[in-house]
Amino acid sequence: GQSLEQPSEVTAVEGAIVQINCTYQTSGFYGLSWYQQHDGGAPTFLSYNALDGLEETGRFSSFLSRSDSYGYLLLQELQMKDSASYFCAVKAGGYNKLIFGAGTRLAVHP
Amino acid sequence: DAGVIQSPRHEVTEMGQEVTLRCKPISGHDYLFWYRQTMMRGLELLIYFNNNVPIDDSGMPEDRFSAKMPNASFSTLKIQPSEPRDSAVYFCASSSSSGTFNEQFFGPGTRLTVL
Numbered sequence: 001g002q003s004l005e006q007p008s009e010v011t012a013v014e015g016a017i018v019q020i021n022c023t024y025q026t027s028g029f030y031g032l033s034w035y036q037q038h039d040g041g042a043p044t045f046l047s048y049n050a051l052d053g054l055e056e057t058g059r060f061s062s063f064l065s066r067s068d069s070y071g072y073l074l075l076q077e078l079q080m081k082d083s084a085s086y087f088c089a090v091k092a093g094g095y096n097k098l099i100f101g102a103g104t105r106l107a108v109h110p
Numbered sequence: 111d112a113g114v115i116q117s118p119r120h121e122v123t124e125m126g127q128e129v130t131l132r133c134k135p136i137s138g139h140d141y142l143f144w145y146r147q148t149m150m151r152g153l154e155l156l157i158y159f160n161n162n163v164p165i166d167d168s169g170m171p172e173d174r175f176s177a178k179m180p181n182a183s184f185s186t187l188k189i190q191p192s193e194p195r196d197s198a199v200y201f202c203a204s205s206s207s208s209g210t211f212n213e214q215f216f217g218p219g220t221r222l223t224v225l
Contacts, residue, residue: 048211100153
């Protein structure tokens with residue numbers, strides 16, 4: 001089977017850095033994605049890692065270690081608008097199917 | 111592009127009624143996904159299509175649920191008969207096999223309430 005684990009909640013203050021971890025168990029791993037979802041909204045794509053290493057996009061970075069079946073999303077210079085749920089998702093087959101984790105709710109405080 | 115379009119945005123119905131949710135994917139995308147999201151179960155993949163053909167419907171909870179994709183620009187998810195436990199937000203998403211990041215584009219969702 002396939003499973004993903006990520007923390008259910010994270011709290012941080014404005015301007016800080018927060019890391020959201022994701023571990024996965026799957027067969028036929030192709031890549032790890034991250035999505036952001038604000039309350040009442042739809043998930044939106046943040047990043048995708050197919051190879052080991054760090055991918056940086058502005059204030060957000062994503063890391064993957066295939067050997068450890070582990071990845072993380074790093075959010076820097078936190079802003080109030082970053083308060084949302086963050087989902088890791090694995091592509092585990094030849095099709096574009098994704099399996100989503102349960103999500104991490106990030107609360108950013110002043 | 112207008113993005114993925116879903117209708118209706120909100121649906122309130124009574125138990126036993128038939129519910130039909132609609133989705134128009136982004137033009138040119140060859141994958142279409144139906145998800146259900148609840149607090150208890152998170153974001154669940156119900157079924158997905160590739161080039162209008164259903165590939166995996168193992169997430170469809172019961173025979174009460176059915177999905178069709180008659181052409182590349184339209185899909186429906188039908189629940190008949192509906193039950194209160196079907197209350198959830200239903201998302202449709204589409205993606206392209208030629209995309210670099212395997213990105214799925216989600217519609218705004220349909221919030222279904224079954225009384």
